[in-house]
Amino acid sequence: MSASLAASAGALRADSISKAFGGLKVFHDVSFTLPPAGLLGVIGPNGAGKTTMINIMSGRLPLSSGQVLLGDTRIDGRPVYANADQGLVRSFQQTATFAGSSVEDNLIAALRFAKRDRSVLERLAPLLDRFGLIECWGRHAEVLPYGLQKMLGLTMALATQPKMLLLDEPAAGLEKSERANIDAYVGFAQREFGCGILLVEHDMDLIRRLCPQVIVLDGGRLIAAGPPGEVLSRKDVIDAYLGGADEEDADAQHS
Amino acid sequence: MALRAQRAAIGALLASVTFCDAGSACELKIGAPAVLSGPAAQWGIALRGALEFVAKETVQERRLVIGGTPCTVSVKAIDSKYTAEGAASAMNALAADGITVIVGPVGSPEVTGMKPVALRNRMVAMVNSFARDSIGPRWPNVFHIGPGPSGWAGPIIDEGRKHYDFSSVGIVAPNDQGGTDVAGVNADIFKKKGVGVVEEYYQRGTTNFAPIVTRVLRSNPGAIDLASSPAGDAGIIIKQLRQAGFAGPIFRLGGPGFEEIARVAGGIEVLKDFLWYEPVAMDESLRALEKKHQDLMGAPRPENADFFRWVFAARMMVKAAQAAQSIDKPQAIADAMRKLPVEDENIGKGYWIGQQFFGINQEMSYPFAIGQVRGGKVQDYIHAAAVKEN
Amino acid sequence: MSNQASIRRLPQARRPALLGGYEWATLGLVGFAFAVPVLTRNPQILSQTNLILIAATAALGVYIMLRMDLMSFAVPAFMAIGGYTVAVLSLKLGVTDVILLGVAAFVMPALCAVPLGWLILRLKGVYFVLVTFVLTEIVQLLLFEATPLTGGSNGLVGMPAVTLFGIELMDNSQVLLTTAGLAFAGFTITALFTRYFRYEFTAIEKNDVLAESLGLACWRYKALAFSVAAGVSGLAGFALVNMLLTAHPTSFAPMSSVSYITYTIVGGKGAILGTLAGAALLVTATDLFALKGELSPGLFGLLIIVVTLVARGGVIGLAAKAAGRLRRASPAAPARVAPIAAVPARGVKS
């Protein structure tokens, strides 16, 4: 099963990336590395530029300066679908499914677009079973409960068998009781598929539970990096959170 | 859905078959693909008005008697929308009603669309349009209501040269078939008479002609010809020509519509020096026809002066049916038509022409008139004799 | 959790059907047109069927692009390319074989659409709409300007009748057979194409951002669809030119694109049957209204407004809803499981 892991092309690397919209710097000189099959948490107050970072890494937004590398290939500014072909796939903060299509068709679409065959579904079966998606197999995605829609979107991302998963606040909007699903998902993705995961998250408990390493963004800058226990007790990080702007992350998802 | 439509259509077919049987009580059914909507609607309305008038006249005056039985005439006008498909579809609907005698349509695209249908259904038709291919040997039973500019542009230009001195003319017309065909013929005739020609075509649908006017005046033409520009367009062009300071004579070697042109241009004084082709000369005889329409139909005739020509055409069709002693054999009616003299009680005598221009001698030529405004005053019509070939 | 147990719980894969019910029904109806000349020789029925088929085939160009929620005004442009290709081939090169001409009428517009699609498919939503509108205007003006090839404002007149295996197809019923053949080809291509790529098209329509993130190169499918839509429109152009024996610029007037869009939407854009239903309804209505002379555009307008207000989802949508209600009302029908109430998406993070 982990044979695919061996072929992994290498690390995902951000090399002093910056992004400005007009004169507004959203993102300034940030560097970090996510090793193959690694797991890196990204935290920061609202408006810190976390979603923008995922948009840049996935290719949706062009960079202002710096570069993003997957292995030896420079990937920033390339079309999103080309990066997905290379195994770099992202999830969305809000629900992202194809409305009007059944759960099954949503999953089949993901398989088709990533040029995978149906056997991947069998590998995903335990996850589908656990989330309760199998019970809803023929139901349209948009009528599912919010949490289930979210898990469907995450499962679709995994169904493409990515090498690197960029997860944009997977737990956002989930009930406390549903959050264990995220643990299961992340664990499953790493164990079964050997995915490297960049986990952007607000839920500190989740970050502490899952991530061996985190980086902290504030006002578009990287202010801290290290194991969560250590980083989260730093004074500047706590200040950033307490003083963090309460505004909505401007680069909202579409659902 | 479509299935139901089919079934309904088959029902309609059965109904129409029985209708044909009942129709043997001598009724000449004239069909008219006529544009009844959109910018050209007034032309189709004139056509329909003329047909309805002739129908009533024929019945009232017992003009059509077959085998001793006086026949009635019915008219079915269907909107042909000034498009080829519209005309084709209208013609097919007429064919389905068993109608094989057609008067109309009025415009080039419509004539283009209706001729194949007329041919396939072996209909006899009298059409209008200034297109170079309105009639021809390919369509043996299609007749043409009256000559195009090849017939009458020459005499009008000569009349203009009597009063005005010009050595060049700018021709302005829309860039579609209705415009280019007429403008091209006019240009040839001007050139033959030694007048230099600049042709200028505008996009159909243009509303402000100031740029076109500026362009055509750059070559300092001594005269302007508006060819077959629609009346509304011609009115604006004249208004804007005069605003731009153009003082020479203006021709409209196209079709009728003088009243509308004068209204849009802002009055006779704006026209100043203006000559136009009037298909029929408004005289006592035509005023009598106007009055007859008022008496018979209880309403004034349609404003568009094409009405008179369509009356001519419809009467010819009735006469041909009378001569052929048939209301439903289009071939016989067409054959009879070819032998009839071109003559109308109100419009006058003429000839069959067309061999030279179209290759088929099926165009009616009859007296026409030259309209003139000189120095801002409307002049009496100048009667011009019917054009003859050779 | 046990892997094997989970896999066993996974529902079996359904065999994907080649075509759905609507597609089969539509193809059946279009195919039925072949039988019309046998059933009747009434020229109006033949002509109506002919016009409906041409309108419906043209509307397929709109239908295909609407799969991705793109509204195309470009149908008359590609109809013109198809129609003029046929006219030029038959008049200048003497090609009359209907199959050869049909292939040319499909391929030529489809090829022209490739570079155009590359240019304009980067535009989203309403910009795409507007650019296709401009494109149609440009093609119309080019028809006038390229006189040596297109005959300018006179069009190309006097085409010989098309032939099938050397037999001339000339009279009313044979013209209908030609149209029916072209329409059947157009509908078959469209049905197969939209079914085969239904996942891609649905994904692009509903959420193109998500589709791209999963690896779908959306523009490629848009360009492909644009090209196929152009080809199908070209078939309609061929049928129209063949009916009129003339390729004339007025047959491809830019505003006629509005009619084709109307057929598609009034009929119901959700299913291919909608284009046929819309074309049948509105072409028939146009014909009836034409008897009313000056009133006809107003009646047509009123019909469009009423159908739009009353029948959301078009005629087909209305019919499906009515059928559904009927089934529910009938006591014999098994009680349906109460549908799960839609849970509103909570778009705010915790």
Next chain:
Amino acid sequence: MDNLIATGLIGISLGSQYALLALGFTLIFGILGVVNFAHGGFYVMGGYVAYYCSVVLGLPFPVAVLAATLATAALGWLFEMIILERVIEDHQATLMVTMGFYLVMATAILLLFGPESPEFSFPITGVWRAGGAYVPYANMVVIGVCLAAIVFVYWLIYRSGIGRAMRAMAEDRAVASALGMRTRALFPFAFALATGLAGLTGALVTPILALAPHVGDPVLAFSFLTVILGGLGSVAGATVAAFIVGMVEAYAAVYLGGSKGALALFVLVLLILVVRPQGLLGREVRRA
């Protein structure tokens, strides 16, 4: 040289008319998200109402123009409230009903007033000349009123409370809704404003050109062009683009000819769109 100036003056005159039409068109698109296919219908209706008031009823021309503006605005308001409102969420349905409404309007006008142009001339005649350049006085009045109307619309949009709300809607509907604006209440107002502008243009322009039931047809195409060029929903863009379209139309028609001039205009618009898909002044939408 004279020709150059004369053509420029024509371009300005065309541009000011297009600007009034395009402002309304772009407001409707920006605020309601509707492409108003009936825009030309309101232009024609404005012309006929002004004609009826001034020629048939004998009212002074300015009163007739005002009446035309108010009547078209009122009909626009009613149309939005009664018909458009029901389908406002579905952009294809809005296209269908505005188009249907245009057909109904055109037919009603044809039935009421007949197919031919009535005599309807601007009360001021005469032409101002300087060398080869000239401007009819009537056109000066029209340009003047158009510019005044544009200034008024700008004042309304940029200086008044309702304008701020409309602008917010036009620029970003989602954000405006999120900010709690009663967006729906603005719809009939914006629609009436736009149709009133079209009616005003018709009342002013048809007497210097021609009045007939079909003269609204080209209005749609030019509003389309202008708004595409300027950037959808952009008020300033529509104004600038209107003058560009007017100038290009004038110069292309004079120096290339009518048919080629139109082709040049369309190709120019296509090229601009390919280079700048958002239009000249449309802002690049931050893709979300």
